[in-house]
Amino acid sequence: MAKERLYLFDTTLRDGAQTNGVDFTVADKLKVMGLLDGLGVDYIEAGYPGANPTDSQLFAQSHPAKARVTAFGMTKRPGRSAANDPGVAALLEAKADAICFVAKASAYQVRVALECSREDNLDSIRDSVTAAVAAGREALVDCEHFFDGFKEDPDFALACARTAFESGARWVVLCDTNGGTLPHEVEEIVRKVVAVVPGDHVGIHAHNDTEQAVANSLAAVRAGARQIQGTLNGLGERCGNANLVSLIPTLLLKADYADRFEIGVDRERLTHLAQVSRTLDEMLNRAPNRHAPYVGDSAFATKAGIHASAILKDPATYEHVPPELVGNRRRVMVSDQAGKSNVLSELERLGVAVDKGDPRVARLLDEVKSREALGYSYEAADASFALLAKRMLGTVPDFFRVERFSVKVERRFNAKGEMTTVAEAIVKVEVDGEVLISAAEGNGPVNALDVALRKDLGKYQPLIGGLKLTDYRVRILDGGTEAITRVLIESVDETGDRWSTVGVSPNIIDASFQALIDSITWKLLKEGARA
Numbered sequence: 001m002a003k004e005r006l007y008l009f010d011t012t013l014r015d016g017a018q019t020n021g022v023d024f025t026v027a028d029k030l031k032v033m034g035l036l037d038g039l040g041v042d043y044i045e046a047g048y049p050g051a052n053p054t055d056s057q058l059f060a061q062s063h064p065a066k067a068r069v070t071a072f073g074m075t076k077r078p079g080r081s082a083a084n085d086p087g088v089a090a091l092l093e094a095k096a097d098a099i100c101f102v103a104k105a106s107a108y109q110v111r112v113a114l115e116c117s118r119e120d121n122l123d124s125i126r127d128s129v130t131a132a133v134a135a136g137r138e139a140l141v142d143c144e145h146f147f148d149g150f151k152e153d154p155d156f157a158l159a160c161a162r163t164a165f166e167s168g169a170r171w172v173v174l175c176d177t178n179g180g181t182l183p184h185e186v187e188e189i190v191r192k193v194v195a196v197v198p199g200d201h202v203g204i205h206a207h208n209d210t211e212q213a214v215a216n217s218l219a220a221v222r223a224g225a226r227q228i229q230g231t232l233n234g235l236g237e238r239c240g241n242a243n244l245v246s247l248i249p250t251l252l253l254k255a256d257y258a259d260r261f262e263i264g265v266d267r268e269r270l271t272h273l274a275q276v277s278r279t280l281d282e283m284l285n286r287a288p289n290r291h292a293p294y295v296g297d298s299a300f301a302t303k304a305g306i307h308a309s310a311i312l313k314d315p316a317t318y319e320h321v322p323p324e325l326v327g328n329r330r331r332v333m334v335s336d337q338a339g340k341s342n343v344l345s346e347l348e349r350l351g352v353a354v355d356k357g358d359p360r361v362a363r364l365l366d367e368v369k370s371r372e373a374l375g376y377s378y379e380a381a382d383a384s385f386a387l388l389a390k391r392m393l394g395t396v397p398d399f400f401r402v403e404r405f406s407v408k409v410e411r412r413f414n415a416k417g418e419m420t421t422v423a424e425a426i427v428k429v430e431v432d433g434e435v436l437i438s439a440a441e442g443n444g445p446v447n448a449l450d451v452a453l454r455k456d457l458g459k460y461q462p463l464i465g466g467l468k469l470t471d472y473r474v475r476i477l478d479g480g481t482e483a484i485t486r487v488l489i490e491s492v493d494e495t496g497d498r499w500s501t502v503g504v505s506p507n508i509i510d511a512s513f514q515a516l517i518d519s520i521t522w523k524l525l526k527e528g529a530r531a
């Protein structure tokens with residue numbers, strides 16, 4: 001049986017731009033358009049020409065893309081014709097393949113927000129769509145508040161949808177604008193709409209206010225809608241829009257959808273999905289959601305020993321799809337929830353071949369569990385675990401020995417007479433029988449200690465030149481005076497490799513020192529340094 005075509009409409013650059021804290025530049029938008037086009041979405045809603053200088057500038061140039069570049073804006077205002085409406089004029093002038101008009105589809109919204117009559121609203125839809133089609137553009141109508149409007153007055157909501165379709169709109173998009181509609185309601189209402197407007201002209205635009213935007217989009221498809229609007233990483237107003245990064249793999253990998261529908265994204269492009277998702281987060285300076293379905297760091301990670309044991313026999317035992325299909329990877333972590341299988345898997349990743357029956361595996365696992373009881377966390381500190389494992393297997397040389405360190409924090413007047421806080425550290429290390437003393441200042445005690453430690457490591461100095469600290473996290477594990485501090489440090493080197501190390505102590509400087517020493521030692525081991 002021939003598959004039906006399902007269209008993907010991305011609004012990362014329009015509804016996504018309405019996300020609290022998100023602010024795209026023209027350059028950002030062009031980059032995201034490239035990512036989306038590479039992925040294979042059908043429509044890219046790039047912004048709202050006339051609403052702000054960024055979007056006006058963006059739509060002043062044409063965009064050679066396989067996807068249909070779409071300009072968003074409202075229908076003409078009541079009381080004037082489309083030909084006399086500056087908002088509609090900006091849309092018609094925009095260099096775009098398609099125009100998506102937003103129009104109210106709720107009698108209540110028409111009365112309260114637009115303060116016009118129902119007939120005026122229908123006229124705005126009719127006149128605006130007709131003008132866009134006459135100008136040779138593909139027209140879409142986002143029927144705002146459609147589901148709430150339908151519950152209140154189905155005839156008026158349907159009249160809005162029908163007017164859009166009969167005026168020439170290629171797509172009539174049903175919007176759950178306030179995001180409160182549930183999947184069973186969406187399914188029921190969309191079935192009624194497709195009896196009036198053919199399903200291959202109906203789209204769904206779901207918001208995530210009850211965390212069901214993805215489920216609502218799938219419900220609409222089951223009921224007959226054939227366009228899904230959504231955003232990368234679920235960006236969007238308030239709680240966001242339907243997340244295309246979750247929807248795309250579901251449509252391609254789950255039989256109920258994959259067997260019936262074809263989308264513009266193919267299995268090869270799907271392998272870039274995790275990268276696309278991370279690139280957007282990086283551009284927006286947002287920490288990626290570790291628990292994001294399909295693409296998050298934890299999406300295919302397991303801590304539990306029982307799971308790890310089965311995964312090593314066959315990954316399908318605990319994975320709903322293979323991670324490589326979406327460009328993600330499997331992670332088997334070592335922690336206090338682990339069994340020997342977790343340790344073996346991690347050792348294999350580190351290139352260490354050990355037999356499951358080797359008593360050192362059980363000893364290493366016991367050591368990890370006792371240390372985790374003291375506050376260490378190895379699942380978040382891959383390099384510290386690797387060092388612990390390699391030490392127990394006897395393969396870590398003593399590259400250097402820190403004989404002593406001191407750190408001083410002083411608040412004093414500087415030369416300009418301003419009060420400043422200065423941190424200074426002195427470190428005495430022995431490398432190959434040679435004693436080296438380094439002193440450094442820093443913007444805080446840990447920074448001063450880090451700089452002093454890495455200032456002179458004798459013969460190893462050329463190997464650690466590109467090492468940098470990129471993240472420093474502190475967690476106090478017990479309250480009160482018995483508090484234990486856990487420090488997690490992330491480091492990066494000149495090759496872009498990243499690793500994390502951990503230190504635990506009642507004293508924050510001491511905990512930081514342990515994590516710093518592990519980081520340097522891991523770098524030397526990675527470089528193949530010899531003692």
Ligand SMILES: CC(=O)SCCNC(=O)CCNC(=O)[C@H](O)C(C)(C)COP(=O)(O)OP(=O)(O)OC[C@H]1O[C@@H](n2cnc3c(N)ncnc32)[C@H](O)[C@@H]1OP(=O)(O)O
Nearest residue numbers: 048050051052074075076077078102103104113114144177
């Ligand atoms: C559900 C959604 O996400 S819809 C998308 C919403 N996105 C945005 O609003 C982002 C971009 N918007 C903007 O930059 C500005 O709102 C602009 C430039 C579009 C308009 O700005 P202003 O002219 O100052 O109007 P303002 O934003 O205060 O109010 C919106 C006006 O549009 C009217 N309006 C709202 N929807 C529609 C519609 N579908 N058709 C016609 N008019 C509409 C409102 O009634 C209101 O009219 P009023 O000024 O007579 O009260």
Ligand SMILES: CC(=O)C(=O)O
Nearest residue numbers: 102142144145175177
């Ligand atoms: C159009 C739109 O973004 C909405 O109704 O949610």
